[in-house]
Amino acid sequence: xxxxxxxxxxxxxxxxxxxxxxxxxxxxxxxxxxxxxxxxxxxxxxxxxxxxxxxxxxxxxxxxxxxxxxxxxxxxxxxxxxxxxxxxxxxxxxxxxxxxxxxxxxxxxxxxxxxxxxxxxxxxxxxxxxxxxxxxxxxxxxxxxxxxxxxxxxxxxxxxxxxxxxxxxxxxxxxxxxxxxxxxxxxxxxxxxxxxxxxxxxxxxxxxxxxxxxxxxxxxxxxxxxxxxxxxxxxxxxxxxxxxxxxxxxxxxxxxxxxxxxxxxxxxxxxxxxxxxxxxxxxxxxxxxxxxxxxxxxxxxxxxxxxxxxxxxxxxxxxxxxxxxxxxxxxxxxxxxxxxxxxxxxxxxxxxxxxxxxxxxxxxxxxxxxxxxxxxxxxxxxxxxxxxxxxxxxxxxxxxxxxxxxxxxxxxxxxxxxxxxxxxxxxxxxxxxxxxxx
Numbered sequence: 096x097x098x099x100x101x102x103x104x105x106x107x108x109x110x111x112x113x114x115x116x117x118x119x120x121x122x123x124x125x126x127x128x129x130x131x132x133x134x135x136x137x138x139x140x141x142x143x144x145x146x147x148x149x150x151x152x153x154x155x156x157x158x159x160x161x162x163x164x165x166x167x168x169x170x171x172x173x174x175x176x177x178x179x180x181x182x183x184x185x186x187x188x189x190x191x192x193x194x195x196x197x198x199x200x201x202x203x204x205x206x207x208x209x210x211x212x213x214x215x216x217x218x219x220x221x222x223x224x225x226x227x228x229x230x231x232x233x234x235x236x237x238x239x240x241x242x243x244x245x246x247x248x249x250x251x252x253x254x255x256x257x258x259x260x261x262x263x264x265x266x267x268x269x270x271x272x273x274x275x276x277x278x279x280x281x282x283x284x285x286x287x288x289x290x291x292x293x294x295x296x297x298x299x300x301x302x303x304x305x306x307x308x309x310x311x312x313x314x315x316x317x318x319x320x321x322x323x324x325x326x327x328x329x330x331x332x333x334x335x336x337x338x339x340x341x342x343x344x345x346x347x348x349x350x351x352x353x354x355x356x357x358x359x360x361x362x363x364x365x366x367x368x369x370x371x372x373x374x375x376x377x378x379x380x381x382x383x384x385x386x387x388x389x390x391x392x393x394x395x396x397x398x399x400x401x402x403x404x405x406x407x408x409x410x411x412x413x414x415x416x417x418x419x420x421x422x423x424x425x426x427x428x429x430x431x432x433x434x435x436x437x438x439x440x441x442x443x444x445x446x447x448x449x450x451x452x453x454x455x456x457x458x459x460x461x462x463x464x465x466x467x468x469x470x471x472x473x474x475x476x477x478x479x480x481x482x483x484x485x486x487x488x489x490x491x492x493x494x495x496x497x498x499x500x501x502x503x504x505x506x507x508x509x510x511x512x513x514x515x516x517x518x519x520x521x522x523x524x525x526x527x528x529x530x531x532x533x
Contacts, residue, residue, distance in 0.1 A: 117423030155432025219386030245461025278451030489517025
């Protein structure tokens with residue numbers, strides 16, 4: 096009788112289910128998790144050895160951050176929601192600028208990590224004040240934000256399938272599209288015919304199937320597995336003691352403010368999907384977890400951390416709402432960070448396979464937003480216009496990535512994130528047109 100009263104978010108599943116479902120979450124977010132160190136290392140001229148170290152440190156810290164968010168650390172840090180934490184891509188450009196202004200390489204990273212630590216601490220301290228903004232998220236804004244999250248993620252899945260360089264010979268290659276389509280069709284089939292365990296791991300099975308097909312066609316390269324080290328230990332301040340340069344600290348703090356806005360939307364979206372509405376206390380704890388993990392990232396040679404939106408779609412598709420599943424994913428991430436060979440095996444999943452799964456996962460996030468909007472009253476108010484304009488504004492940087500390139504850096508930080516500018520637009524329009532009501 097007692098167990099029936101346990102909310103699905105707090106339900107503890109058998110170990111083998113936790114392991115399989117958790118691994119599914121890791122596969123869904125892995126490519127996004129390693130993208131930041133890959134881009135950063137190339138831009139600031141780090142050698143391969145340092146790149147590998149950054150990836151290991153990032154995965155290990157991702158795992159810790161996810162455990163803090165899902166299981167909490169004391170009564171004040173962590174939302175206790177099924178949220179995977181990963182490094183935010185919003186911070187990539189500022190980190191590159193900060194590092195290169197200090198000479199690049201390992202020396203530049205010392206300045207980056209100093210700014211990351213300060214920004215994380217400020218995020219932690221201001222979480223209580225930032226969470227009070229939740230009152231500006233009535234149903235019409237919440238539904239619009241969730242829809243925006245899903246729509247702005249779609250180009251990521253398309254990029255995984257087609258590639259990022261239109262000039263490349265294999266860009267949008269028919270075979271890549273066919274493999275992605277096979278993965279998507281299998282996920283849809285399993286989702287339709289099975290509501291039990293098989294249905295819950297539809298994305299995992301789709302990724303495995305797609306990887307096997309891609310391997311048979313010669314699209315998978317396992318050479319990195321043999322080259323990777325057997326053990327990699329992350330030590331604090333591996334690149335030297337952090338340098339706290341004032342301007343860099345201010346710039347990274349602005350990045351964290353943008354990230355906090357994105358986290359707010361992500362936490363609200365997760366709360367809707369798992370039927371555990373976000374209140375001010377939960378949001379505050381989630382933001383504190385972001386701040387703590389970001390400061391920890393600066394210590395452990397990693398990066399600023401936030402909720403990973405792609406995993407929200409996975410929760411929606413599978414219907415598995417237990418935070419302990421995501422916590423197991425955090426444990427797996429820590430193990431991958433310590434065992435580079437295992438991490439290299441996961442990295443062998445081709446992007447077009449991830450893209451096929453991404454179409455379903457990100458689409459489910461957008462569908463959840465549309466479902467939330469279906470319950471909004473559209474009579475006698477301006478809700479239709481709030482949704483229309485906020486979604487349109489959010490899609491501007493998606494359709495035209497350089498649209499804001501002539502604006503000051505601070506404006507670009509906010510406006511080039513579709514989720515952030517779309518959320519701000521929805522809040523402001525609701526305040527102006529609806530006077531803050533829904």
